[in-house]
Amino acid sequence: MTHTFLGMPSTAPPGVGHLRGTEPFPSAARRSLADPQLRRNLGHATATIRARSAGMIAEVPDWQQLREAGRAIKTDVMARLPELLEQLEARVTEAGAVVHWAADATEANRIVTDLVRATGSERVIKVKSMVTQEIGLNEALVAAGIAPVETDLAELIVQLGDDRPSHILVPAIHRNRAEIREIFLRAMPGVDPGLTDEPAALAAAARNYLRQTFLTTKVAVSGANFAVAQTGTLAVVESEGNGRMCLTLPETLITVMGIEKVVPTWQDLEVFLQLLPRASTGERMNPYTSMWTGVTPGDGPQAFHLVLLDNGRSAVLADPTGRQALHCIRCSACLNVCPVYERTGGHAYGSVYPGPIGAVLSPQLTGVADNASLPYASSLCGACYDACPVKINIPELLVQLRDQAPHPRAEAAAMAAAAYTMDHPRLYEAAQRAVRLSRLAGRRGCALPPPLDGWTASRDLPDPPAQTFRQWWAGR
Amino acid sequence: MSSRDLLLGRLRAALAAGGPQVPVEVPRDYRHGGPLDLDRFVARLIDYRAQVHRVSEDAVADTIAAILPAGATVVVPPGLPSGWLPSTVTVRPDHDLDNGRIAAADAVVTAAAVAVAETGTVVLDGSPDQGRRVLSLLPDRHVCVLRTAQVVATVPEALARLTPQRPLTWISGPSATSDIELSRVEGVHGPRTLHVVLLP
Missing domain, CATH: 3.40.50.10420 (NagB/RpiA/CoA transferase-like)
Structure with missing residues (x-):
């Protein structure tokens, strides 16, 4: 029995069953890839x-x-x-x-x-x-x-x-x-x-x-x-x-x-x-x-x-968009077409439901906080949606769950700073000049420094361009 | 509060949280039938490694005599037409046979309820000429005798002919698995050989 209010939709309790992994997807996936x-x-x-x-x-x-x-x-x-x-x-x-x-x-x-x-x-x-x-x-x-x-x-x-x-x-x-x-x-x-x-x-x-x-x-x-x-x-x-x-x-x-x-x-x-x-x-x-x-x-x-x-x-049902994850007939077609699943295999997902459907079903069954990395175990390529025999819009659910997942404070701060900068043209131009300076400083292909290094853990930072669009436009 | 009331209460609360419900119209513009192509039915059975014999009704016993070695033990449901069985085999009608006796038999002969041409499927429904489900499960060889009038083109037509309250077994080829490297291998726990005798 659960300890939530009687009659309210309720997530799957922890400590029993196999819906939660013991580590986040990226670290488990790294081991599989090796x-x-x-x-x-x-x-x-x-x-x-x-x-x-x-x-x-x-x-x-x-x-x-x-x-x-x-x-x-x-x-x-x-x-x-x-x-x-x-x-x-x-x-x-x-x-x-x-x-x-x-x-x-x-x-x-x-x-x-x-x-x-x-x-x-x-x-x-x-x-x-x-x-x-x-x-x-x-x-x-x-x-x-x-x-x-x-x-x-x-x-x-x-x-x-x-x-x-x-x-x-x-x-x-x-x-x-x-x-x-x-x-x-x-x-x-x-x-x-x-x-x-x-x-x-x-x-x-x-x-x-x-x-x-x-x-x-x-x-x-x-x-x-x-x-x-x-x-x-x-x-x-x-x-x-x-x-x-x-x-x-x-x-x-x-x-x-x-x-x-x-x-x-x-x-x-x-x-x-x-x-x-x-x-x-x-x-x-x-x-x-x-x-x-x-x-x-x-x-x-x-x-x-x-x-x-x-x-x-019942908790999944309570979300009018998320409930389509309950349409799944467990055919596994989405696993077989997924470029991420094909490389990492099912164990990396932690839950018994791996692959694209697992990435949207497991976090909803447990509550997103308990499977917060799974909505990111996707390139959002959409192959799963095309393959699904009951047309579950898995990419839509992945994006919604990413929004609901707890975000690191560094990311939230960076996004807030970016929004502020883009709202202020002078600041924005200054920021662009700063990016170019980093190119002159030879910091190409490098990872970001902490606390932003999570972004570059599995991505290369693109080379900054030699000229910003505004500079190019002004010089035409 | 019982778990039943708790669970139903949760579901009603979940639906209420999602706002008013709009009735859903299910589009059923998929095919509900099609022209019957017996050659296709035979080809699809063979594709899944069933062996097919197209013979007239009076040749059923000779056909089964050719399929099963002389002296083979054959379990049959009590309502199977006796004229289908050759004198070359030992017949054990199912009058409460125990599982050990059924498993020890060399083969089982049954009729069928319906067959689906498009998928190469035969369906058994436990009628007196098909018997209990265990009969067609434990022997290693299953001979299924089918009349052309029982074959339909598509899955929707088959479901419409069947009675849901009967125990139904849909059989498409012999027992198989795809569990090793996703390659299909015939023959695991059910009969490893399936013969379909198709009558006019």
């Missing part, structure tokens, strides 16, 4: 997915109409979020499930932990889910003596490597096949010591390792890609079949979803099921999509719990 293997892996992977996705999008003659529909549906969802959630709750409950409401990460973790404890199971199988990463569910389960097993191949690579995810769709994108083979040989129980680094062999090793776990675990935890308010239907899209295993085999299924994942009608899925796979994995359709409504007697889990999570989303 790792040539990481940059090679990222460059190869993002180039591959960009080409594949572009080819698949080019096949669809009405892609722009679908994007516009997706944007409008999400805008409508945000405007009607309370009533849609109440409708979803009613339909899901009628279909034999139990709905829980979690104000923040701590409460969601407690709800899930209590539900697992009640089953007596000491292990849960997990479908890849951003929201359970966000709230730090695995840590909470471990603290309660429950072993969470990640079943998505990339999540498994991250878990076995004692690593952190670095991409929304492909959490192990920073690892190449040779590194994955080493992790499996080191940490996967019962692995064949003759394992090669062929992707098919690595996938087969994961299949063998997880098969018995799938068949013997009584509880699964999933996220959700979509939840239909009209029908109470949940949907999970995936590729490997680990999702189907988790959604089908256990006796109890617990689904944690961010409240923004609700869509109004069954028909709305026709838009998102076309947008998501092509923008995300660059496929016409992902190999498996599971849809279920409550409990089906005789088929699949006979106990189903749905946990609806706020954890800062």
Whole structure:
């Protein structure tokens, strides 16, 4: 529970989950940039997915109409979020499930932990889910003596490597096949010591390792890609079949979803099921999509719990411009086209939501002060806006958040001084002459002195011109 | 105050802070259907490494006999037409088979509810000829028998034909992953081989 006034929009609490990094983006990015293997892996992977996705999008003659529909549906969802959630709750409950409401990460973790404890199971199988990463569910389960097993191949690579995810769709994108083979040989129980680094062999090793776990675990935890308010239907899209295993085999299924994942009608899925796979994995359709409504007697889990999570989303909703960050369908297209992400990778962003969408979502979920460097992790080139299948105007949000972020006093003083100087023509001319003097003094290509050196930490100071515009104009 | 009331109160306060709400009109000028192209459907299935057999209804059993080795164990949903199954395989109808028996089977044969030509997708809805979801999940080989009348051109047409309250599984090719260097690899946890038998 939060300690803010009851009923007021509230940011995600600190001390739980993974929305805040331990250091600002620039210093974390500097370390990533110094790792040539990481940059090679990222460059190869993002180039591959960009080409594949572009080819698949080019096949669809009405892609722009679908994007516009997706944007409008999400805008409508945000405007009607309370009533849609109440409708979803009613339909899901009628279909034999139990709905829980979690104000923040701590409460969601407690709800899930209590539900697992009640089953007596000491292990849960997990479908890849951003929201359970966000709230730090695995840590909470471990603290309660429950072993969470990640079943998505990339999540498994991250878990076995004692690593952190670095991409929304492909959490192990920073690892190449040779590194994955080493992790499996080191940490996967019962692995064949003759394992090669062929992707098919690595996938087969994961299949063998997880098969018995799938068949013997009584509880699964999933996220959700979509939840239909009209029908109470949940949907999970995936590729490997680990999702189907988790959604089908256990006796109890617990689904944690961010409240923004609700869509109004069954028909709305026709838009998102076309947008998501092509923008995300660059496929016409992902190999498996599971849809279920409550409990089906005789088929699949006979106990189903749905946990609806706020954890800062109400605070994002309170900003009429900022709330479009909640439209995100977690496709990761913006990561794959971002020149900054391609070079730094996901770890530099600190939060589980990296890349352009992370740079606008994380600071809003936590409050800008707690992720103040992220809105600057961008060149504002706009590629993310073009790539977004639901047309989130990420550059607009980055600029707005930069405005809201706390600014260093030196910067504020410099801006105030510049404004004053520009308002006074004599002063302005004197300042320009001073800049020229610095050129005569040979101070070219240098960094600014403190306290202004932050500006030149990652930029060269341009050479001052030999002549100001006013001098040139006067001499014509 | 319950968490439910707290959360809904926060959301209503957040919306009120943003000023009056303007109703949103969703433009739906994207395609809602299209001409059905069966050759394209077959090409898209093959593109995602499914194997396709276009045969007449009376040739289904012979086709399946050619796909599955003699003596193979096959689990089937209880409502599957018995004429589809060849005498060369051992058939285990799903009358509450346990997961271990299903996983040990060499293959599963099911019908389907709907298929989407544009994406190369078949959808199962748990009807008696398709069975419980676990049936088509654990065996390593899935043979799916489909009638042409069940194939639609686009995703919107497929959704319109489906019943949301049924457990639905959309299948586009065999199990796959893109998790290693973003290259697509077929065959992880679901069936590693998918055969689609397409009837007229």
